Amino acid sequence: MARVFVITGPSGVGKGTLIRNLLSRVPELELSVSATTRRPRPGEEDGVHYHFLTDEQFEQRVDEGAFVEHADYSGRRYGTLRSELEKRTAAGAPVVLEIEVQGARQVRETMPDAVQVFIVPPSREALRERLVGRGTDSPEDVERRLGVAEQELTACDEFQYRVVNDRLEDAVSELERIVARELRAG
Numbered sequence: 001m002a003r004v005f006v007i008t009g010p011s012g013v014g015k016g017t018l019i020r021n022l023l024s025r026v027p028e029l030e031l032s033v034s035a036t037t038r039r040p041r042p043g044e045e046d047g048v049h050y051h052f053l054t055d056e057q058f059e060q061r062v063d064e065g066a067f068v069e070h071a072d073y074s075g076r077r078y079g080t081l082r083s084e085l086e087k088r089t090a091a092g093a094p095v096v097l098e099i100e101v102q103g104a105r106q107v108r109e110t111m112p113d114a115v116q117v118f119i120v121p122p123s124r125e126a127l128r129e130r131l132v133g134r135g136t137d138s139p140e141d142v143e144r145r146l147g148v149a150e151q152e153l154t155a156c157d158e159f160q161y162r163v164v165n166d167r168l169e170d171a172v173s174e175l176e177r178i179v180a181r182e183l184r185a186g
């Protein structure tokens, strides 16, 4: 069975940035493209960054049992499509899921062999600065995401690995070491 790596942690902590760097260092890793009902941000492409679905389309896939996991986050829905995951694992590729904490918990139940990594911000101030600095979310959405982050941070001890994303280069190296160790272990 191909390995599955779950990267979780609060919005703005740097999951996407870390994963981009990780994928360039470990070329066999593949990223599962999630489905969401949130609107595309400028520059985001359907099928590349997300599968952008309407509420109705998302609900229909829930009813069909098409999701491995799904969750509501900040008023929108997000989920991992079984078809996305399976087309990659069937070919033997190790797969990365970038998901929030409720989804990561579901994966822990249904795929206990998945490797779980929680990305921790160096401080709450740094998390705020990153979310604001990214410039993709309205001030209201930033506050909503920081509110969710407070809850998510209390869950970090549940996860097998924790990586503090302070200096990007150090965090990428740590993540790469975890992935290499787990791939060696099979």
Ligand SMILES: Nc1nc2c(ncn2[C@@H]2O[C@H](COP(=O)(O)OP(=O)(O)O)[C@@H](O)[C@H]2O)c(=O)[nH]1
Pocket: 009, 010, 011, 012, 015, 016, 034, 035, 038, 069, 070, 071, 073, 078, 079, 080, 098, 099, 100, 101, 102, 103, 104
């Ligand atoms: N449960 C779950 N969460 C997801 C999925 N895809 C993305 N997310 C998470 O949903 C949250 C919001 O995602 P997004 O709006 O893209 O914001 P960003 O990740 O902070 O850029 C983040 O914590 C994502 O990691 C998914 O398929 N399932």
Ligand SMILES: Nc1ncnc2c1ncn2[C@@H]1O[C@H](COP(=O)(O)OP(=O)(O)O)[C@@H](O)[C@H]1O
Pocket: 009, 010, 011, 012, 013, 014, 015, 016, 017, 018, 130, 131, 133, 134, 165, 166, 167, 168, 169, 171
């Ligand atoms: N180690 C780091 N130090 C400083 N800024 C960072 C670091 N990692 C990520 N960032 C910045 O923080 C912002 C949020 O990162 P992003 O990868 O979008 O987070 P997430 O995917 O967890 O929401 C981006 O502007 C990114 O460039």
